[in-house]
Amino acid sequence: MSSVSSSAPVSEIGRVAVDLGPRSYDILVGGGLIARAGGLIAPRLKDRRALIVTDATVARFYLDELARSLEAAGIRQESIVLPPGEATKDFRHLEDLANRLLQARIERGSMILALGGGVIGDLTGFAASIVLRGIDFIQIPTTLLAQVDSSVGGKTGINTAQGKNLVGSFYQPRLVLADIDALDTLPRRELLAGYAEVVKYGLINDPAFFTWLETHGADLVDGDGAARRHAVMTSCAAKAAVVAADEREADQRALLNLGHTFGHALEAECGYTGELLHGEAVAIGMVMAFELSAMLGLGPSEDAARVARHLASVGLPTSPAAIGRGFDASRLVHHMRQDKKVKDGRLTFVLARGIGRAFLSRDVEMGQVEALLERSLAA
Numbered sequence: 001m002s003s004v005s006s007s008a009p010v011s012e013i014g015r016v017a018v019d020l021g022p023r024s025y026d027i028l029v030g031g032g033l034i035a036r037a038g039g040l041i042a043p044r045l046k047d048r049r050a051l052i053v054t055d056a057t058v059a060r061f062y063l064d065e066l067a068r069s070l071e072a073a074g075i076r077q078e079s080i081v082l083p084p085g086e087a088t089k090d091f092r093h094l095e096d097l098a099n100r101l102l103q104a105r106i107e108r109g110s111m112i113l114a115l116g117g118g119v120i121g122d123l124t125g126f127a128a129s130i131v132l133r134g135i136d137f138i139q140i141p142t143t144l145l146a147q148v149d150s151s152v153g154g155k156t157g158i159n160t161a162q163g164k165n166l167v168g169s170f171y172q173p174r175l176v177l178a179d180i181d182a183l184d185t186l187p188r189r190e191l192l193a194g195y196a197e198v199v200k201y202g203l204i205n206d207p208a209f210f211t212w213l214e215t216h217g218a219d220l221v222d223g224d225g226a227a228r229r230h231a232v233m234t235s236c237a238a239k240a241a242v243v244a245a246d247e248r249e250a251d252q253r254a255l256l257n258l259g260h261t262f263g264h265a266l267e268a269e270c271g272y273t274g275e276l277l278h279g280e281a282v283a284i285g286m287v288m289a290f291e292l293s294a295m296l297g298l299g300p301s302e303d304a305a306r307v308a309r310h311l312a313s314v315g316l317p318t319s320p321a322a323i324g325r326g327f328d329a330s331r332l333v334h335h336m337r338q339d340k341k342v343k344d345g346r347l348t349f350v351l352a353r354g355i356g357r358a359f360l361s362r363d364v365e366m367g368q369v370e371a372l373l374e375r376s377l378a379a
């Protein structure tokens with residue numbers, strides 16, 4: 001196994017450790033991991049039973065392969081298949097999933113496997129944290145977004161009528177298996193959405209990675225396995241370091257929210273219908289965070305332009321105007337006030353002094369944010 005390196009062959013299993021004391025776990029990254037999952041999971045099982053939770057699209061591609069691998073390793077498996085899409089991350093599907101796990105007579109010693117994107121990972125992780133007051137679970141992320149972000153760090157949850165991810169828990173997986181080959185079947189739009197979260201790590205604190213992405217991002221998007229492996233490893237290592245330092249977002253973990261305060265507001269307005277994907281919203285939100293920083297005189301406007309240029313070069317949207325529907329700035333501000341980073345009624349913003357120099361600020365006036373939104377919506 002290797003640690004972060006860009007030259008390792010795709011089939012070699014890379015390992016990133018998430019160091020959280022008794023809740024520590026490994027992220028394994030490489031090709032062919034779903035076919036090898038049984039052997040990798042078996043040592044982590046308390047009993048020889050696994051319940052796979054997935055969505056109908058992912059099931060079509062990968063459920064049989066995973067089931068065969070588990071059975072070959074002597075692990076009994078059953079599966080629960082949910083509808084694909086962001087709308088599944090809600091109270092109704094949480095209730096349905098909890099009931100189906102209980103009907104399957106799940107026990108505390110069983111293992112739940114979340115096979116899919118961030119929707120399946122967030123929903124399944126939340127269910128795992130509450131059914132029988134906690135059952136071990138493993139993330140098997142199949143989207144780029146889930147491999148670089150949602151499968152790592154233990155944020156689980158669902159959306160509510162009030163906004164994104166407003167009900168959930170911190171509940172760490174026991175293992176993450178990121179099979180790079182699974183990205184070959186991912187639609188380009190979904191891949192790009194995940195790419196936005198990859199870019200995020202460069203923008204937060206790794207300018208050299210951002211520069212690497214400016215050179216290699218297009219190859220990654222077009223299917224270069226080595227570039228994908230390197231980006232997933234680098235992203236996971238970056239996230240693991242932040243999470244190890246601040247697991248429950250007391251402070252610096254909020255940097256991982258770069259672009260999300262704007263992004264979540266846009267997603268809430270679009271209603272989780274697939275009109276705007278999470279990663280697309282984050283791409284727009286990151287540009288707005290850089291523009292806000294420039295507007296406040298805290299960061300260079302050239303960097304805001306450079307971020308927008310790179311995201312646009314791979315085909316990501318960079319402004320709310322690109323969504324192709326009207327927004328009301330005051331309604332977006334209303335959603336932003338529901339953000340989990342609000343403290344004593346004031347929002348914490350992730351701003352940037354430049355690329356790779358993100359920081360947290362509680363000094364932003366919402367009037368300034370509304371003015372920026374008005375400007376972007378008119379553009």
Ligand SMILES: NC(=O)c1ccc[n+]([C@@H]2O[C@H](COP(=O)([O-])OP(=O)(O)OC[C@H]3O[C@@H](n4cnc5c(N)ncnc54)[C@H](O)[C@@H]3O)[C@@H](O)[C@H]2O)c1
Nearest residue numbers: 057084085117118119142143145149150155182185186278
């Ligand atoms: N917990 C966290 O830290 C965290 C971090 C980032 C995002 N998220 C959440 O993740 C969610 C978005 O996740 P996502 O972008 O993975 O979306 P998703 O889970 O909806 O998956 C995207 C689509 O791709 C399909 N799909 C998945 N894998 C596939 C594959 N290999 N081949 C073909 N199709 C495949 C799915 O069926 C789905 O239709 C959002 O709800 C977001 O809030 C959570």
Ligand SMILES: O=C(O)C(=O)C[C@@H](O)[C@H](O)[C@H](O)COP(=O)(O)O
Nearest residue numbers: 149153155164165253256257260340
């Ligand atoms: O892991 C984190 O911390 C993040 O903020 C990662 C984000 O990409 C992710 O979208 C997360 O779900 C947002 O968290 P939230 O607490 O704002 O819902």
Ligand SMILES: [Zn+2]
Nearest residue numbers: 197260278282
């Ligand atoms: Zn995100």
